[in-house]
Amino acid sequence: GESVGLHLPTLSVQEGDNSIINCAYSNSASDYFIWYKQESGKGPQFIIDIRSNMDKRQGQRVTVLLNKTVKHLSLQIAATQPGDSAVYFCAETAGANSKLTFGKGITLSVRP
Amino acid sequence: DAGVTQSPTHLIKTRGQQVTLRCSPKSGHDTVSWYQQALGQGPQFIFQYYEEEERQRGNFPDRFSGHQFPNYSSELNVNALLLGDSALYLCASSLVGPGEAFFGQGTRLTVV
Numbered sequence: 001g002e003s004v005g006l007h008l009p010t011l012s013v014q015e016g017d018n019s020i021i022n023c024a025y026s027n028s029a030s031d032y033f034i035w036y037k038q039e040s041g042k043g044p045q046f047i048i049d050i051r052s053n054m055d056k057r058q059g060q061r062v063t064v065l066l067n068k069t070v071k072h073l074s075l076q077i078a079a080t081q082p083g084d085s086a087v088y089f090c091a092e093t094a095g096a097n098s099k100l101t102f103g104k105g106i107t108l109s110v111r112p
Numbered sequence: 113d114a115g116v117t118q119s120p121t122h123l124i125k126t127r128g129q130q131v132t133l134r135c136s137p138k139s140g141h142d143t144v145s146w147y148q149q150a151l152g153q154g155p156q157f158i159f160q161y162y163e164e165e166e167r168q169r170g171n172f173p174d175r176f177s178g179h180q181f182p183n184y185s186s187e188l189n190v191n192a193l194l195l196g197d198s199a200l201y202l203c204a205s206s207l208v209g210p211g212e213a214f215f216g217q218g219t220r221l222t223v224v
Contacts, residue, residue: 034213044215091154097206097208099157099160100147100157104154
């Protein structure tokens with residue numbers, strides 16, 4: 001069945017270091033993947049997306065990597081800042097406007 | 113430009129009661145999706161509305177129903193509330209076709 005999972009429930013990093021958050025998905029039909037950031041008391045905030053015809057996409061301080069062979073998605077955050085502390089979700093969808101399937105989320109904690 | 117707005121922000125209901133949650137999509141968006149997020153979990157898809165019709169539905173009982181109005185705003189109704197319905201209810205809007213979904217801040221529903 002469909003599932004999106006995250007390998008680690010929490011990640012603690014030193015301010016200024018790079019962070020890598022990993023995600024596994026199982027629906028081979030998924031063609032669009034998104035990373036969301038959710039701060040306490042707020043809704044998920046879009047970070048970056050990638051389509052299945054790509055294997056890498058870069059944004060401002062963030063990079064998403066997609067490995068369709070092993071159904072793996074990762075989010076890299078460069079020079080992690082205290083403001084990056086939040087819960088991060090990967091989500092997948094198959095087809096335009098299809099439902100998003102989320103994983104359970106991973107908490108990123110940035111140490112000063 | 114206002115993003116996705118939801119009301120109310122918090123709500124306490126008694127088991128067996130009915131509740132209506134409201135969502136106004138981001139300006140220009142025509143598709144509204146609803147998600148339920150239990151504490152410590154990722155959002156779970158409830159249903160999606162487009163052109164005032166339910167287009168997709170997740171694995172939720174018929175107690176969960178919705179509506180979309182001509183101005184694209186939407187309501188989520190839950191009947192016969194159960195304690196397990198306590199969660200953060202998120203509304204996401206998007207434009208038909210591929211593209212990111214924007215989330216509101218959510219409505220925190222507590223059933224006692």
